[in-house]
Amino acid sequence: MYINYFRFIALAKSIFTSNWKCLLIFLLVMVSVPIANARELDSISMTSRLFAIKNQHFVKAYLLKNKRNLTEIKKKSAQPFHLIDAIFKAEGVPIQLRYLVVVESELNTRAVSRVGAAGPWQLMPATAKLLGLKITAHRDDRMNFSKSTMAAARHLKGLHEKYANWLLVVAAYNCGDQSVLDAIKDSGSCNYSVLEKYLPTETREYVAKYIATSNFFEGSCRLAVF
Secondary structure, rough: OOOOHHHHHHHHHHHHHHOOOHHHHHHHHHHOOOOOOEEEEEEHHHHHHHHHHHHHHHHHHHHHHHHHHHHHHHOOOOHHHHHHHHHHHHOOOOHHHHHHHHHOOOOOOOOOOOOOOOOOOEOHHHHHOOOOOOOOOEEHHHHHHHHHHHHHHHHHHHHHHHHHHHHHHHHHHOOOOOHHHHHHHHHHHOOHOOOOOOOOHHHHHHHHHHHHHHHHHHHHHHOOOO
């Protein structure tokens, strides 16, 4: 199948900016990596591969530290991922975003954060209610895997309608709309590589963790570690 390599190189350059060494390494590696079709060049999966190389030191350290835990999560992920994939496909959300649930809760439906986020997708009460979930003294739909996944899919889709960039969606899922909008305004760009330094440190690390986790589950670790 024909692939627009000029578009591909432009995408890589926009991510690596002035880091020509990493860009060259990526292009050399990709010669041996089959690309199913041209659409993959714009996918969150391809973007994750690019950023895994740009942030290879963080990715390598994160995977070395968390490999055992991620391996255990992967062993029990087939059933929940099957459900997530079906819901995400129905909502038009890339299935690669399923790895957010690993970063958020490690697939734990009973997870509760110190700030009040709960369930596998760690939804805050206000966000969950806006997405149609019920939260009462006797019921919390955030801890229902199916219902919370449908809510998360709607939330992710809504964010993408606003930003038209899945990596910005990942960032916004962590820090909220306003922080991403402020970063866009302050940087004058919608390119994550340009605006990331204007995001909270926690969010930059969150995006990097998502990318590392995505590469681990997708079997692309060899692209991230040299």
